[in-house]
Amino acid sequence: MSKRMLEYLPDTIKPEQKKSNAKELVFNNQNGTGLDSKIKCMTAGGKGIGRSDTFTALHLSELAFWEGNKKEIMTGLLQAVPNTPESMIIIESTANGFEYFKDMWDRAVAGKSDFYPLFIGWNELQEYSMPYTGFELTQEEKVLQKQYNLTLDQLTWRRWCIENNCSGDINQFKQEYPICPEEAFLSTGQCYFNKLNIINRINEVPEPIAQGTFNCYYDGTRIRGQKFQEREDGNIKIYKYPENRVPYVIGGDTAGEGSDYFTAHVINNITGEQVAVLKQQYNEIEYVKQIYCLGMFYNQAMIGLENNFSTYPTQKLTELNYPNQYVRKKEDTYNTKHEKSFGFKTTSITRPYILAQLQEIVHDNIEVINDKDTLREMLTFIVNENGRAEAEVGYHDDLVMALAISYYIRTQQDMKKTDRNSNYMDIEEQINKTFEFEDNVEEDYGDDIVPF
Numbered sequence: 001m002s003k004r005m006l007e008y009l010p011d012t013i014k015p016e017q018k019k020s021n022a023k024e025l026v027f028n029n030q031n032g033t034g035l036d037s038k039i040k041c042m043t044a045g046g047k048g049i050g051r052s053d054t055f056t057a058l059h060l061s062e063l064a065f066w067e068g069n070k071k072e073i074m075t076g077l078l079q080a081v082p083n084t085p086e087s088m089i090i091i092e093s094t095a096n097g098f099e100y101f102k103d104m105w106d107r108a109v110a111g112k113s114d115f116y117p118l119f120i121g122w123n124e125l126q127e128y129s130m131p132y133t134g135f136e137l138t139q140e141e142k143v144l145q146k147q148y149n150l151t152l153d154q155l156t157w158r159r160w161c162i163e164n165n166c167s168g169d170i171n172q173f174k175q176e177y178p179i180c181p182e183e184a185f186l187s188t189g190q191c192y193f194n195k196l197n198i199i200n201r202i203n204e205v206p207e208p209i210a211q212g213t214f215n216c217y218y219d220g221t222r223i224r225g226q227k228f229q230e231r232e233d234g235n236i237k238i239y240k241y242p243e244n245r246v247p248y249v250i251g252g253d254t255a256g257e258g259s260d261y262f263t264a265h266v267i268n269n270i271t272g273e274q275v276a277v278l279k280q281q282y283n284e285i286e287y288v289k290q291i292y293c294l295g296m297f298y299n300q301a302m303i304g305l306e307n308n309f310s311t312y313p314t315q316k317l318t319e320l321n322y323p324n325q326y327v328r329k330k331e332d333t334y335n336t337k338h339e340k341s342f343g344f345k346t347t348s349i350t351r352p353y354i355l356a357q358l359q360e361i362v363h364d365n366i367e368v369i370n371d372k373d374t375l376r377e378m379l380t381f382i383v384n385e386n387g388r389a390e391a392e393v394g395y396h397d398d399l400v401m402a403l404a405i406s407y408y409i410r411t412q413q414d415m416k417k418t419d420r421n422s423n424y425m426d427i428e429e430q431i432n433k434t435f436e437f438e439d440n441v442e443e444d445y446g447d448d449i450v451p452f
Contacts, residue, residue: 044073053080057088063104064096071100091115095175095184098380098392102185109181121179122158123148128177130157140196147203148179182379192355192389193362193378201366202375208237214293218285223320226293235280236294239370246270247414248301251344251406252291253398254284256309262287263402264305265374266298269413272361273368274406279399288316299418300324304409306401307343314343326409344405354404355389361407374399 015027026038040053044066058081066073081087093101108117122128132152137145141155150158158173166172171186178184182199191198212234216226228236242248252264262284266276276298278290291313295301304326305313317325325342344350361368362378369375380395391397 044068055081056086057081058090060089060091061093063091063093064099064101065093074100089115095178095181095186098185098394103394105181105185117181119181119184121148122177123150123154123179128157128161129153130160132156135159143200144179147200182376185379190383191379192381192383193359194366195379197362197366198375198378201369202372205370205372205375206239208239209241210238212236212238214290214297216289216293218289223289223292226296228293228297235282236276236278236290237371238276240268240273240275242275242298243268245417245419246299247416247418248275248298249406249410249413250291250295250298250301250303251402251404251409252278252287252303252305252313253402253405254287254306254308254310254313255281255398260396261398263398264291264294265371265399265403265406266294266301267406267410269302269410269415270417271368272365272407272410274370274374274403277371277374277399279373284310284312284316288313288320292317292320292322295322295324302326302409302413304328304344304405306346306405308346311343318342324413326412344409346401350408352389354408355400357407358400358404369403371399374403 024038024040037056040055044060044063055077058077060077063070063074078089081089091101091104095102104113104115105117107113108115129151130153133156135156137155141158144150145155158177161177162168162170162173166176174183175186180199180203182202186195210228210230211232212228212230213236214226215229216223218224247269249267249269250264251267252262253260255262262278262280262282264278265274267273268275276294278294280287280290291303291305295303300323302324303317303322305317307314314325326344328341328344346354377391377396377399380392381389381397381400382392383389391400
C-alpha cells in the first residue's frame with residue numbers, strides 16, 4: 001500500500017528511495033531536506049516487535065484480531081514512540097467481542113487514556129446505498145430510520161447485505177457492519193437482557209442534569225453539613241430532581257472484597273423511572289454518608305442495601321436513625337411474613353427472581369432506565385456455559401444488581417403521592433447550597449426490628 005501511494009506522488013515532491021523491499025522503504029536525505037526517514041511494515045505477532053526501534057508515527061491495523069499477547073505487543077510498540085508533538089499513533093480495527101481492544105476503547109471513551117475514540121458506522125459511508133424497492137419497513141427499521149436519519153436507499157442496502165453477505169443472520173450483520181459502538185462490541189456470550197432494546201435505549205437516553213457529590217461530615221452522632229456540590233468527577237448522576245410528595249426507593253449493591261464498586265439507584269416509585277445513580281470505589285464509611293444524604297435528598301427514600309458481604313452500611317444507617325429502611329422477607333415460605341432485619345440478602349432463591357424481574361423491565365419498559373453506564377453493563381451480563389446469569393469475565397455487574405434490588409424492594413414503599421410535603425419544592429435552587437434535615441433521634445422504630 002505504501003509503495004502504491006508513493007507511485008502516485010507528483011515527481012516534485014516524490015522522495016528518492018535509498019532502499020526498498022517487501023517490509024521497508026528507506027528514503028535519502030536529499031538536497032538537505034532532512035527527509036532521512038523510512039516506512040516499515042511489521043507483523044503484529046513478531047517476537048520483540050518494536051522494542052529496538054524508534055517511530056515518529058504508528059498505524060496499527062486490526063488490533064482486535066492480533067494473535068499472541070496483545071498487551072505485551074502493544075507495550076513494546078508504545079514505548080517505541082517518543083512523547084513529542086510530532087508523534088502520532090493510529091489504531092484502527094473491526095471489533096472482535098470483548099477483549100483487549102474493547103478495553104482500550106472503553107478507557108478512551110472514559111477519558112482515561114491519551115487516545116481519542118472515533119467510531120464510523122456503516123451509515124456514514126456513501127457506497128452503502130441501493131435504490132429503494134418500495135417494501136414496507138419493519139418496526140426495527142422504523143426505529144433505525146428515526147435514530148440515525150437513514151434514507152430508504154440505505155435501508156434497502158441493509159436488507160440486501162443481511163440476506164446476501166450475512167446469509168440472513170442479522171447478528172452477523174451487526175458484527176460486520178455495526179452502526180454504533182455498542183453494536184460493534186457484542187458480547188461473546190448470550191446476553192441475559194434484550195440486547196436490541198438496550199442498544200436502542202443507549203442511543204436515546206438523556207444526559208444527567210447534574211453530577212456531583214454530597215459534601216458532608218459525621219460528627220460521631222449524625223451526618224452534618226449536607227451539601228450537594230456539582231463536580232465533573234462526582235460519583236452521583238442526577239437525571240431528575242426530587243418532586244414534592246413523590247415517594248422514592250434506593251437499592252444498593254455494596255462492594256465485595258475490594259474489587260467491585262459501591263452502587264445505588266434512585267427510583268421514582270410512582271413511575272418506576274430511574275432518576276439518580278451512585279457509583280463509587282471508596283470505603284464503606286463514605287458510601288454510608290453518600291447514601292444517607294441521597295436518601296434524605298429524595299424525600300427520605302426507602303433504602304435497601306445488599307448485606308451479603310458486609311452489614312456495616314445497613315447497621316450504620318440504623319445508628320444514624322435513618323427513617324426508612326427496607327425490611328426483608330423470606331421468599332421460600334408460603335406466607336408473606338417478614339424477617340425482622342433491615343437490608344437485602346442475595347441468595348440462590350432471591351438472585352434469579354430479582355434478575356428475572358429486571359429482565360422483564362428491560363424487555364417491556366426499558367424507557368424507565370436512563371443511565372448509559374447501567375445499560376452498557378447490561379450488555380456484558382451474559383448467561384455462561386453453565387446457565388448462570390453473570391457479568392462476562394473481566395466486567396462488573398454492580399450497577400445491574402443494584403438496579404435489580406431497587407425494583408424488587410419498591411413494593412414496601414408508597415406508590416402514590418404522600419400527604420407529607422417535600423423539603424425541596426424549589427430543588428434546583430438547593431444545588432450547591434447547604435441544606436439541613438430534621439434529626440430523627442426521637443423516632444421509635446420498634447424493638448423487633450434488628451439489623452442483620
